[in-house]
Amino acid sequence: MSTILIVDDDTASCRTLQLHFRSLGHKTLMAHSIDDGLTRVRQTPPDLVVLDIRMPGRSGLDGLPDFKSACPGAGVIMITAFHDMESTIQAMQQGADDYIHKPIDIDELDCAVTRILTNADTSDDKVQTLSGKDDKPPAMVGRSRQMKEIFKTIGLVSDSPVTVLITGESGTGKELVARAIHRSGGRAAGPFVAVNCAALVETLLESDLFGHEKGAFTGAVSNQSGKFSLARGGTIFLDEIGEASPAIQAKLLRVLQEKEFTPLGAKKVEHTDARVIAATNIDIEESVKNGRFREDLYYRLQVVNIHLPPLRDRKDDLLDLVQTLLARINREMHCNISGLTMEVMECFQRYNWPGNIRELENILMKSAALCAGHTITMDLLPSALRCMDNRHTASTSRPLWQLSLEEIEAMHVLRVLNACNWHKGQACEILGVSRPRLRRMIQHHRLAPSESVDELFPGKYDMDALEQ
Numbered sequence: 439m440s441t442i443l444i445v446d447d448d449t450a451s452c453r454t455l456q457l458h459f460r461s462l463g464h465k466t467l468m469a470h471s472i473d474d475g476l477t478r479v480r481q482t483p484p485d486l487v488v489l490d491i492r493m494p495g496r497s498g499l500d501g502l503p504d505f506k507s508a509c510p511g512a513g514v515i516m517i518t519a520f521h522d523m524e525s526t527i528q529a530m531q532q533g534a535d536d537y538i539h540k541p542i543d544i545d546e547l548d549c550a551v552t553r554i555l556t557n558a559d560t561s562d563d564k565v566q567t568l569s570g571k572d573d574k575p576p577a578m579v580g581r582s583r584q585m586k587e588i589f590k591t592i593g594l595v596s597d598s599p600v601t602v603l604i605t606g607e608s609g610t611g612k613e614l615v616a617r618a619i620h621r622s623g624g625r626a627a628g629p630f631v632a633v634n635c636a637a638l639v640e641t642l643l644e645s646d647l648f649g650h651e652k653g654a655f656t657g658a659v660s661n662q663s664g665k666f667s668l669a670r671g672g673t674i675f676l677d678e679i680g681e682a683s684p685a686i687q688a689k690l691l692r693v694l695q696e697k698e699f700t701p702l703g704a705k706k707v708e709h710t711d712a713r714v715i716a717a718t719n720i721d722i723e724e725s726v727k728n729g730r731f732r733e734d735l736y737y738r739l740q741v742v743n744i745h746l747p748p749l750r751d752r753k754d755d756l757l758d759l760v761q762t763l764l765a766r767i768n769r770e771m772h773c774n775i776s777g778l779t780m781e782v783m784e785c786f787q788r789y790n791w792p793g794n795i796r797e798l799e800n801i802l803m804k805s806a807a808l809c810a811g812h813t814i815t816m817d818l819l820p821s822a823l824r825c826m827d828n829r830h831t832a833s834t835s836r837p838l839w840q841l842s843l844e845e846i847e848a849m850h851v852l853r854v855l856n857a858c859n860w861h862k863g864q865a866c867e868i869l870g871v872s873r874p875r876l877r878r879m880i881q882h883h884r885l886a887p888s889e890s891v892d893e894l895f896p897g898k899y900d901m902d903a904l905e906q
Contacts, residue, residue: 440555441482443467445475445498446490446517451540455488458544459551472501479508486554489534491518491525499525502532513554517542521581521758523589527622530593537590539581545862545873546583578614579758584747588615595742596623601694603679603739604717606746609796612717613677615744620673625713628672631665636681643686645702654703666699669712679739680718680725687732694738714739749791749798753884756786756798763799764806773806778814785816789823848883855880860887 442459446452447470456466467482469475471493479487487505491498498516505514516529519540526537536550580586595602596619604612613632620630638646641655649664665674676682682690693699698709716739725731749756760783764775791797805818816824851869858864866876879885 439463439465440485441465441467442486442488442551443469443475443478443484443512444488445469445472445493445501446488447471447493448490451490455542462548472496472498472504475501476504476508479505479512483509484512486551487512487514489514489516491516491529492520499528499532502529502534506533515547515550515554521579523578523580523592523618526586526589527593527596527618530590531596531622537586539586545877578611578618579762580752580755581758582747582752582754584752585755588744588746591742591744592618592622595619598623598742599713600741601714601716601739602742602744603722604715604744604746605722606717606719607748607794608719609794610746610748611795612719612746613675615746616673616675616715616717619715620675620713625672629669630673630675631669631712632675632677633665634677635686636678640683640685643682644689647686648689648699649701649704649708651701651703654701658703664699664701666693666710666712667708670710672712674712674714676714676716678718679716680720680722680731684732687735691732691735691738694735749794753787757783759795759798760786760802763795763802767799767803767806771803771806773809774812775806775809775814776812778805779816781816782814782819785819785823844883847879848885851876851879851883852885855885855887 442464444452444455444459444466445468446455449470452468452470456468459466467478467484469478472495475487475489478484487509489498489502489505498518502514502516505512513535514533516525516534516537517540518525518537521539529537535554538547538550578585578589580589592615602616602619604615606612616632617630620626633643633647635643645654645658645662645664647664647666649662649667650658652658652661676690689699693710694714697711698707700707722731722736726733726736749759760778764777767773768775786798793800801820801823802814804820805814808818809815851865854865854868855862858868862873862876866873869876871879
């Protein structure tokens with residue numbers, strides 16, 4: 439039996455968690471402030487601390503180092519009702535084992551508790567809090583589970599010198615992740631130097647990366663420092679690394695292995711301590727198999743791999759992204775857009791966003807530029823988006839026998855969940871599936887408790903036909 443300490447100023451939340459943990463056989467303690475929690479830790483050292491972030495007096499983030507010091511063998515799960523990257527990164531840097539948002543998903547909490555209690559990390563080798571920093575991480579938002587995991591990873595690797603490979607489709611925000619890692623770590627005071635490996639021909643890219651001596655080639659009228667020299671003490675970001683030529687790949691491998699390079703036309707070897715972060719939108723594993731990308735360089739680059747999901751797979755983040763992008767557009771374009779209509783937001787939710795966040799920003803910028811008032815309406819959207827919305831509306835008004843098996847599954851699962859008031863245990867029994875399988879189905883079909891079958895699939899269908 440494990441001992442779990444719950445530290446939360448919300449008595450009802452504390453009591454609910456206490457009853458849940460007790461039902462699982464754990465011994466539970468409760469505290470409503472950081473000081474009260476630390477007192478209980480000294481009296482009865484717990485195996486796990488569930489710590490709320492926002493509390494009167496000292497916050498959970500302020501108290502986290504004290505809990506880690508008072509009970510170094512205990513895991514810590516941070517909980518909060520606020521969705522912001524800064525708190526997630528700071529919590530992970532200070533040694534939190536997980537970070538869960540309210541309203542708490544019990545399945546997610548149980549998985550985190552089981553993982554931490556089963557694989558307790560008793561080492562003191564944790565990422566430390568940075569102090570004296572005026573810089574803030576670049577604006578990244580997201581409340582989807584995928585983005586929460588990415589924020590956690592940024593917090594864990596930001597102070598480490600390991601190379602990071604960021605993968606994902608074009609327009610998903612790979613450079614934003616690279617900048618967040620740089621600005622959240624110990625190199626924040628150093629330079630962040632970005633290089634687009636697909637923008638220059640091989641000779642110019644080599645000169646751009648490593649520099650050249652006067653007379654090294656036609657047009658080299660003076661000595662020039664390369665990006666690896668300029669990035670000393672900071673971070674160099676190699677964007678579109680999958681497009682680099684074999685010769686450039688060989689030179690990059692040497693830099694990663696030996697931390698040294700030779701400028702074009704020079705005889706003297708130079709050294710660099712720049713942290714390397716790379717990104718690509720191609721399937722680099724496939725390029726390795728086809729011999730277009732060096733396998734040894736690939737493994738050097740992807741010590742840590744962060745994969746950014748496309749926007750179509752993280753629709754939960756759409757509202758946050760729209761709000762953040764509109765705030766930036768208002769500031770940069772001197773607009774005063776206060777929001778958009780529900781019709782526009784519903785259209786955004788149905789669209790697949792092949793251009794990802796870059797396409798979303800482009801559409802919002804165009805709409806803001808054409809908007810005479812303060813609200814973006816359907817008539818301001820590109821015609822392709824409006825036509826797509828009309829096609830969707832027409833396509834849903836069709837007889838039941840024309841529905842796909844996937845649509846029927848979504849309708850049936852949602853109907854069962856609504857009948858059970860979203861009690862997942864009962865729904866699993868009725869559907870005959872496991873909880874992980876049900877979670878995957880909910881995620882895949884993007885089902886929500888507030889939805890009805892008619893809202894998900896407009897049109898009148900004989901639902902009883904599904905059961906015959």
